[in-house]
Amino acid sequence: MSYKSLWQGRIDSEDGDAGRRWHQVVEFQDTPYKAAGGLCLVGYPNDSGVEANKGRIGAAQGPDALRQAMANLPWILAGKLFDIGNCTIHCELAETQQDYASRVSEALRANKVLGLGGGHDIAWASYQGLNKATDGIGNIGIINFDAHLDLRKPAPSASSGTPFRQIAEFSQRNNKPFHYACLGASLAANTPALLDYARTTGTRMLPDTQFSVEGAIECLTPMLENVEHLYVTVCMDAFPASVAPGVSAPSALGISPQDTVQIIQWLGNQCRARGLKWVLSDIAELSPGFDIQGATARLAGRIGFELANAMHG
Structure with missing residues (x-):
């Protein structure tokens, strides 16, 4: 199925432009230049990084x-909406x-970008794209x-568990500051080695047990x-497995979706x-094959809605 055929939904023609939804305004471009x-929107239909990190594969359908x-979703933004398709998946x-990263950097020359993953190895690729664009x-x-x-070591290979360490090491090699904050980190899902590296690199961390808007x-x-530029990845x-079951690595506790939305705003x-x-x-890390009645996908869609609105203002 072509990704273009996925853009379908309700049409409220009686409301004119005020009743438009994303599927009615989206334009398709084969290249970021146009x-x-x-x-x-740029797709990253890849879960080889998840597999390398020993997670549940399936995020390629994300x-x-x-x-x-x-x-x-209702279209409330000024400007246009483009879907330039997916990046090419290689063996490596x-x-x-x-x-x-190349698609993102070109798209950023004249747009704001929302990446659609895919495993969280998308973060290293996104960072490279933003660094090049700036x-x-x-x-x-x-x-x-x-x-x-x-923040895992990219050894023997990079994975969905290594992107922010890759960014930290890149920053060190290039004499750039490493400004990284992880909101919702579980102390039950991160080893002492990872926590030690986080402290060493000045990583800001808000544990899931202390997660709140004020925190x-x-x-x-x-x-x-x-900082001058901001990159946000979700x-x-x-989120709790009871709310978001369709993911690569379900969380026993998780963080509040409502608070997350308020923080994004x-x-x-x-x-x-x-x-x-x-x-x-x-x-x-949206993995539809493990979802229940599309609950995780709907939450991911709402998160996308909030990110898009917050970036545009």
Whole structure:
């Protein structure tokens, strides 16, 4: 099935433009060069990184499930909506990430981008795309809603558990500051080795047991004072398995979706007030084969809706 055929939904023709939904405004472009002046969706239908991290495979179907979940959302943004399809999947994870990063960097020249994962190895690819699009100028703040720190050593190979360590090591090699915050990290899902590395790199962490809007504001405000660009990534395994069963690694406890939405909205307001450039977000680890009645996909779609609105303001 072509990804284009997934964009279907209700039509309220009696309401005119005020009744439009995402499926009615989306435009398809075969290349990022042709997309300009809006929100650009880029798919990353890959779960080889999840498999390498010994997770439940199935996130490769995540982008299409996200498209279906977002198709019926009301369109309330100024500008256009583009879907430029999926990146090319290669035998080597690094090549797939490079292809995605290239698409993101080109799309960012004239758009804001929402990435549709795929495993959380999308984060290393997203960061590379943003770093290239900004020509390496300005500090990038990374905010990750996740039960896992994803700071594993990329040995013997990179995986969905290594992206932020890859970013940390890249930053060190290039004398760049590493601004990373993980909101919702589970102490029951991260080893002492990962926690030690987090402390060593100055990672900001808000545990799932302390997750709240107020806690996030306290955690993130100092970082926002030291960055020019913002990249936000949401791993669907951050949420309770009872709410989001269709993920690569279900969470026993998880964080509140309502608080997550409020934090995303707060971030949008902060970026406008501080003049920060928030042009890139993505959603990872949606695994439709394990979903129950589409609950996880619907939540992921709502998260996509909030990210898009917060980035545009």
